Amino acid sequence: MILLFEQLLNGLQYGVTLFLLAAGLTLIFGIMGVINLAHGALYMVGAFAAAWVAIQTGSFWGGLVSGLLASALAGVLVELGVMRRLYARDHLDQVLATFALILIFNQSAVMVFGRQPLFTSAPEIFSGAIEILPGLPYPTYRLFVIAVGLVVALGLYVLINKTRVGMLVRAGATNRQMVRALGVNIQGLYTAVFGLGALLAGLAGVMASPIVSVQVGMGDEIILATFVVVVIGGVGSVKGAFVAGIVLGMFDTMLRAFLPATLQQVMPGPEAQALGVGISSMGIYLMMALVLLIRPRGLFAARG
Amino acid sequence: MKRETLGLLVVFILLALVPFVAALTGQASWTRLVGQALIYGMAAASLNFILGYGGMVSFGHAAFFGIGGYVVGVFYHHFDAGTAFLGIIPGTDQMLITLPVAIVVAGLAAALVGALSLRTGGVQFIMITLAFAQMFFFLFISLKTYGGEDGIMVRRTNSLPGLNMKDKATLYWVVLVFAAAYYLFLRRLVQSSFGQIIAGIRQNERRMAAMGISTYRYKLYAFVLSGMGAGLSGALMVNFLRFASPDMMHWSRSGELMVMVILGGVGTLAGPFIGAGALFTLETTLARFTEHWMLPVGILLLVVVLTTKGGLMALVAKLKGRAE
Numbered sequence: 001m002i003l004l005f006e007q008l009l010n011g012l013q014y015g016v017t018l019f020l021l022a023a024g025l026t027l028i029f030g031i032m033g034v035i036n037l038a039h040g041a042l043y044m045v046g047a048f049a050a051a052w053v054a055i056q057t058g059s060f061w062g063g064l065v066s067g068l069l070a071s072a073l074a075g076v077l078v079e080l081g082v083m084r085r086l087y088a089r090d091h092l093d094q095v096l097a098t099f100a101l102i103l104i105f106n107q108s109a110v111m112v113f114g115r116q117p118l119f120t121s122a123p124e125i126f127s128g129a130i131e132i133l134p135g136l137p138y139p140t141y142r143l144f145v146i147a148v149g150l151v152v153a154l155g156l157y158v159l160i161n162k163t164r165v166g167m168l169v170r171a172g173a174t175n176r177q178m179v180r181a182l183g184v185n186i187q188g189l190y191t192a193v194f195g196l197g198a199l200l201a202g203l204a205g206v207m208a209s210p211i212v213s214v215q216v217g218m219g220d221e222i223i224l225a226t227f228v229v230v231v232i233g234g235v236g237s238v239k240g241a242f243v244a245g246i247v248l249g250m251f252d253t254m255l256r257a258f259l260p261a262t263l264q265q266v267m268p269g270p271e272a273q274a275l276g277v278g279i280s281s282m283g284i285y286l287m288m289a290l291v292l293l294i295r296p297r298g299l300f301a302a303r304g
Numbered sequence: 305m306k307r308e309t310l311g312l313l314v315v316f317i318l319l320a321l322v323p324f325v326a327a328l329t330g331q332a333s334w335t336r337l338v339g340q341a342l343i344y345g346m347a348a349a350s351l352n353f354i355l356g357y358g359g360m361v362s363f364g365h366a367a368f369f370g371i372g373g374y375v376v377g378v379f380y381h382h383f384d385a386g387t388a389f390l391g392i393i394p395g396t397d398q399m400l401i402t403l404p405v406a407i408v409v410a411g412l413a414a415a416l417v418g419a420l421s422l423r424t425g426g427v428q429f430i431m432i433t434l435a436f437a438q439m440f441f442f443l444f445i446s447l448k449t450y451g452g453e454d455g456i457m458v459r460r461t462n463s464l465p466g467l468n469m470k471d472k473a474t475l476y477w478v479v480l481v482f483a484a485a486y487y488l489f490l491r492r493l494v495q496s497s498f499g500q501i502i503a504g505i506r507q508n509e510r511r512m513a514a515m516g517i518s519t520y521r522y523k524l525y526a527f528v529l530s531g532m533g534a535g536l537s538g539a540l541m542v543n544f545l546r547f548a549s550p551d552m553m554h555w556s557r558s559g560e561l562m563v564m565v566i567l568g569g570v571g572t573l574a575g576p577f578i579g580a581g582a583l584f585t586l587e588t589t590l591a592r593f594t595e596h597w598m599l600p601v602g603i604l605l606l607v608v609v610l611t612t613k614g615g616l617m618a619l620v621a622k623l624k625g626r627a628e
Contacts, residue, residue, distance in 0.1 A: 097609045224555065
């Protein structure tokens with residue numbers, strides 16, 4: 001029971017990370033209509049910048065600020081240099097150009113930081129553990145990550161539903177042409193949305209940096225799960241990204257934690273272990289296929 | 305028409321001479337490189353049929369490539385161990401059996417994936433094909449009997465009656481004949497009424513439907529045919545490299561196949577082969593100079609996508625137009 005609760009919290013923390021990535025990606029998808037495979041690279045940029053600065057200065061908070069700055073800067077540069085030319089192109093060109101960006105980002109990271117992963121630790125005040133249930137100490141830093149994710153979700157909700165910029169963003173996700181026709185500076189809006197998405201991806205990377213090993217390719221692994229979240233949640237819907245992110249994060253963590261052991265009770269030996277791990281990895285993709293077959297546009301599709 | 309046939313014949317003869325040239329110049333690796341490029345070209349050409357002619361952006365094509373390869377690997381594994389697949393189907397190392405089975409199994413997988421994926425479109429189609437490919441990828445990783453992540457070593461190339469398949473040059477020529485046959489098959493296919501319908505669906509699906517054509521069924525047929533081609537090329541690749549691994553189905557492999565199609569020219573017959581050759585040559589040449597070869601490849605790809613419409617084939621046509 002305690003193990004289950006612990007894994008639920010782990011799932012929540014993973015889900016929050018997925019939400020941070022998916023929120024930006026779904027807005028970029030919904031408003032500009034581009035598929036950005038390189039979103040994971042921005043996550044990697046944030047993680048690398050934060051880890052490197054944290055190692056050099058010994059300050060997690062310095063790393064946090066530089067990670068956010070680096071990813072937002074990289075995002076704006078990518079938008080100005082590449083994305084801007086892709087809005088009018090078809091999906092195929094977008095997939096390929098951003099695939100090329102992944103190659104460029106990954107290889108540049110190898111050249112700058114090498115292939116050895118970087119390791120950092122959580123900031124001092126969050127380095128301990130809190131006993132949240134009798135007999136269950138839980139790392140404070142992971143709770144902090146969950147809290148940050150929820151605060152950002154709330155902030156995004158307010159930004160999108162209560163401000164003028166948010167109104168434009170919502171309008172853009174519903175009908176791009178109409179917003180342009182009404183005389184809104186759509187170029188500026190695009191750059192801002194892309195920068196915001198990059199910032200959120202960078203935040204996800206910074207938050208993850210003390211938990212996972214910071215290495216080249218870390219973005220490629222999580223970006224596929226992020227796409228699953230975006231598609232299940234419905235392209236363009238931040239609410240969908242939140243719901244799907246949390247649900248998928250928990251679902252994935254639960255499968256990985258309990259399926260191999262469950263299979264071992266009905267099947268013999270190491271094969272059950274391997275099969276369990278394999279099926280757990282397939283879980284989120286299976287879920288996406290099921291959701292798309294029932295609701296081809298996702299759960300909370302923004303565009304009718 | 306005559307001129308095109310002549311050109312194809314010249315290219316075929318030149319390619320057939322590659323093992324001799326390699327032997328004369330002492331560059332034995334050339335045969336292997338050109339052979340691999342030909343097989344990738346077949347895989348890219350099969351993708352091009354749905355992507356270029358049919359307008360279906362499938363991001364999971366490597367799955368069928370890998371499945372075809374695994375058929376050869378699994379047959380060899382049971383042949384080597386003297387066991388039977390599922391306790392009924394014995395192993396074999398006869399290419400005349402393994403290749404057709406690889407084509408059929410990849411086709412069945414494509415029928416399953418296509419039947420479900422084609423109910424969506426646009427971004428969702430790209431993502432759901434990617435999702436299915438990931439499922440196959442993780443499925444094969446979890447099969448410990450067949451090597452899990454490490455894959456299957458196929459110690460001996462499948463045999464064909466009357467040929468010494470251990471000889472590298474012979475194997476290369478077999479691959480060349482398959483590639484040429486597949487090229488001719490695709491040429492026939494895109495000119496057929498079926499190919500015309502597929503192209504029509506790309507241009508305006510609603511209009512084709514209004515003409516009374518069941519577009520879903522035709523798209524599914526095309527998807528299956530394309531998967532079968534990928535299965536054939538995967539089976540050839542495993543014979544050629546004597547190795548099958550889940551890496552063949554990794555999503556970056558699907559990306560690479562798309563890169564080959566784009567680089568060569570979408571919706572052209574020779575484009576995928578040219579693209580595969582170009583990418584493969586580029587990768588191997590750059591890898592000789594620097595371990596960071598992915599950076600120039602990425603930059604080049606970005607430039608090609610952003611500045612040209614139609615890839616290398618369009619570039620050639622442009623230069624030709626200027627010369628005439």
